Amino acid sequence: MAVSYTKIYQDTTSVPTLAGTQYSVSNPIPAGLIEDFIITWQGTTPGAGLTATTLTNIISNLRCTLNGDQWFNFSSNVDSSAVANVNSRIGSLVNDMGGYVAEQPSAANVDCSLVIPCGVNVPSNSRFEVDITYFAAAAAGNLFTGNFSIWCKYGTSSSATVTGNATSFPIAINTQTLMTVAIPSFKGAKVSGIALQGTLGADNLQDCVVQDLGNFAMTPTYIRGASGASQNGYLMSDPGADGFGLTTQSFTPGYYFIPLYDLDAKSGSVNLLVTSVAGAALETYSATPILRLPTGGSGERTGTQTASKATGGAATILSRAEQ
Secondary structure, three states, X not given: OOOEEEEEEEEOOOOOOOOOEEEEEEEEEOOEEEEEEEEEEEEEOOOOOOOOOOHHHHEEEEEEEEOOEEEEEEEOOOOOOOOOOOOOHHHHHHHHHOOEEEXXXXXXXXXXXXXXXXXXXXXXXXXXXXXXXXXXXXXXXXXXXXXXXXEEEEOOOOOEEEEOOXXXXXXXXXXXXXXXXXXXOEOOOEEEEEEEEOOOOOOOEEEEEEOXXXXXXXXXXXXXXXXXXXXXXXXXXXXXXXXXXXXXXXXXXXXXXXXXXXXXXXXXXXXXXXXXXXXXXXXXXEEEEEXXXXXXXXXXXXXXXXXXXXXXXXXXXXXXXXX
16 A cells, blocks of 8 residues: 555643653544554753653653554653663664654754554554653753644554563572563564563663573673664764764663564563673563564454353243243
């Protein structure tokens, strides 16, 4: 089909504020194959801006559903909105998935688009839901005035991309800990990768053994090389460093993307052996699986009953009368 960009929602209220806020929005959505799901913020803010670098650093949680089926779920409790020269974790994740963040490098004039790969084919009479939670603005008094909007890029896609629920586990200090990552049971799904992140904004991971890739420990630098982050980097807005273009960073502290090369996880899980550095604080690591599905695939498989009996008022009346 032809490529088209359609705005499916807009308001002036679902925007960051001086306090951490959560919003839920929903609307009908046109039928078609959604190649990209795009969230934009456009407006102005006085002073130094809402964040020290990219606007997406202010996003704590983002959950997207289509017709009640969740296809994207991101969560992070690391607030880097006031930290200079640090990319957002959600920006890093969408970069690793094949999406991107397009942003004007200006503290006062906000124009930011978070582009998430989707690939879901929605029928007529469809509906979307988005739940988004923001951290508080980095500087008091920096109110955002403008629009929050959601777009869909309709086109073609070789597969659907689903970001599943995270598995969280406390990692002991300087000790290797087994972390079993649950994989959603979508029919025909393959695991493209896992986004691993700690609860602190620093690199406290010593190494990680990904058992489906081998029995040897990978350091953070090795993982970032394998994922392509070291070679390709993450693009982000950093007005303090460069007011004329986006800045490239080769890593995001405390975040690691592990490629799994479309793993067929028949066991329903992926095992990671995670070791934190000596002297680090106790952290709870979360691992988020990214799946590839056929574009015409069905929803997540759930338990079904195999024995049932048709019921109805008339049948019950007759049965009671005849017994």
